[in-house]
Amino acid sequence: LQSPISQSPSRHTLLEALAAIPGVYVPALYDVSYAADGTVAAVTPNHPAAPAEVLKRVVTVLPPPVTKFIVPFINVVHNRAAIEIMRGCTRGCRFCQAGMIFRPVRERPVDEVLQAVDEMIEHCGFEEVSFLSLSSSDYSYVEELVRRTVERHGAKKLSVGLPSLRIESFSVDLMDLLEKGRRRSGFTFAPEAATDRLRDVINKPIASAELLATAEEVYKRGWTTIKMYFMIGHPTQTLEDVQAIADLSKEVLAVGRRVLGKKANVRIGVSTLVPKPHTPFQWVPMEDERVINAQIELLQRELRGPGIHFSWNDPEETLVEAFLTRGDRRLSDVIELAWRKGAKLEGWGEYFNFPAWQDAFAELGLDMDWYARRARALDEVLPWEHISAGLKKQFLVDEYVHTYQGGVVDDCREHCFSCGILGYFKEQRRDAPDAGWGCPSLGRGKERQPVDIAPIPLYFNDDMSPELTGQFDHRVPQRREGTVSKRIGD
Ligand code: SF4
Incomplete structure (x- = not known):
């Protein structure tokens, strides 16, 4: 692989060599056949170097974080030093692909994280550091990390972010320590569902009573805004569960108003569940379009008025995400054709070109809903099973x-x-x-x-x-x- 271009191996030799590396998937070395109903019949290696199943690789011990990197000279998104404190999550939320595919949990020692903070500040001059993980409250040394960071850097007014905290008063204690003496704006919760029952379904069991108690604590300690993220379209969800999003949001706001008066507000973000491969939800259908629209309309009607800000994801953008997420090889033709028809900057709402996708599907005789909204049988061969x-x-x-x-x-x-x-x-x-x-x-x-x-x-x-x-x-x-x-x- 390191030889000069003039001596570089042929493309095929290169692919063979890559396939022999554990954890590397070379699609060209696999054939896919389809059953009469359109589902995948089999994915079969067509070369001896290609294993029947490609197993991911994991890092046994996370290496020390990179602390010398290129610093942009313009303002960019996430313009801060990011340090991964832990990889993986053991909570087992059933919709969460990251929680499934990044197992096992591996933690960085607290001294290593603190040293990385020092080095990043020295080398790159950042004034803001973010400790990253899928569930920061679960980092075993989180309290020690926060305490020692504040001891070392509090005076220099280093701003430290600790996203992905669980909904409990312990998280409020941590943020309280981190944001001492600073202006407090938003505190984020991700309950994902608004009833105890539905949170049991997704295996994220926080009781609403606990959420409200934590919200009260947040407002009492001076944060004026609570952001909450919910999803619609979970399996077994009813209209009552959607109504509960509005009710719970208003209850949280009422708590805030009681504590802070008119200064308190809530920001509610609602997205639609996109079932993901390698999760227990990989077999479930995405919610029907009419149902999603009706649920968003209900929330638009309910979540308005002083102190409430409501935002939601565009259902058509969500549909594109959904068919790509659980697609098979036939979607590569769809992607190319949609691109030829003008779908280019699809992540930017104003350029999102849904008709190009519709045309591409129609021309190729495929159906978006078949990919996005079809329940899969447990014995179906899934396109990612190898x-x-x-x-x-x-x-x-x-x-x-x-x-x-x-x-x-x-x-x-x-x-x-x-x-x-x-x-x-x-x-x-x-x-x-x-x-x-x-x-x-x-x-x-x-x-x-x-x-x-x-x-x-x-x-x-x-x-x-x-x-x-x-x-x-x-x-x-x-x-x-x-x-x-x-x-x-x-
Ligand atoms: S083997 Fe799986 S279930 Fe057991 S602790 Fe590790 S990640 Fe969790």
Whole structure:
């Protein structure tokens, strides 16, 4: 690969060499056949160098963050130093692709993060640092990190961002420390659904009562705006669940008005669920267009007035995202044709060219809704099944079944469900420090969380599966009690 261009291998030799590297997928070395109903019949390697399944690779121990990088001389989006404090997430929200495909959890030591902050400030001159992860409250050393960052840099007025916090008072404590002495504008929550039942369905079980208590704490400590992100179109969602988005938003605003008067406000962002590959939702249909429009209209009617700002995603842009997300190879022709017809800057609302996509689909005899809104059978060959994110299919199937039962499963740092990661990457787990991964450590006499071969719900939602409730009540619904933060407190 490093030879000069004049001696470079032929394209085919290069592809063969790439396919032999673990974790590299070379589409040209696979043939796809289709069944009469249009679904994928099989994806078959056509070359001995191509494995039947391409398994992702993982970094055993995250290397120290890059601290010397090019600094833009114009103002750009995210113009700040970003440091990844942890990779992966163990919460298991069923809609979340990142939470599934970036397993296992690997944390950077707090000293390494602090050193990176020092170096980035020195080398690049940033005044703003953002600690990144999928769920920052779950970083085991988050309290220590925040405290020590403030001790070292508070006086220099370094601004520190800590996004992706859980909805609990512990998060408010953290932000309180970080933003001491600064103007406080927005505090962000992502409940994703507005009823306890629907949050059980998506496996993000925060009780509304807890959300309201946290909101009160936020307003009391001086933040004037609470931003909340919701999704519509979750499986089993009803119009009542959508109405609940409006009701809960107004309740949060009422809390703010009680605490701060007219200064308090809420900003509500609503997007439509786009079911993603490699998640338990990969088999579910995206919501029907008419239903989505009716739900957005309901929210437009409800979420207006002083102190409320409501924004939503354009359903047509969401549809493009949806058919591309679960598309197959035939969509490459659609993409090329749409481009030829003028679809070029599709991420920019004003240039978004939906008719070009419609024409491309029509000309090629394909159907957007077939890709976006079709429920898949559990035994259908999915176009991405030959790529493995390290998850067992049975794990995703179990979680898909739990979705419709309202079964809530635990944070797997409390209880491992053998999702597949430990099976695929056990050698790397052995090489990693015991505390460096969220997965159980291997070897005799090691301290580890309990391990089960399948996800065991902490509880089933009473309304959805009355026949199953009570089965596991001896288990503590830890996530409602915020165990990770409690553990730090202990
Ligand atoms: S192997 Fe266990 S602890 Fe590790 S990510 Fe999977 S379920 Fe979680």
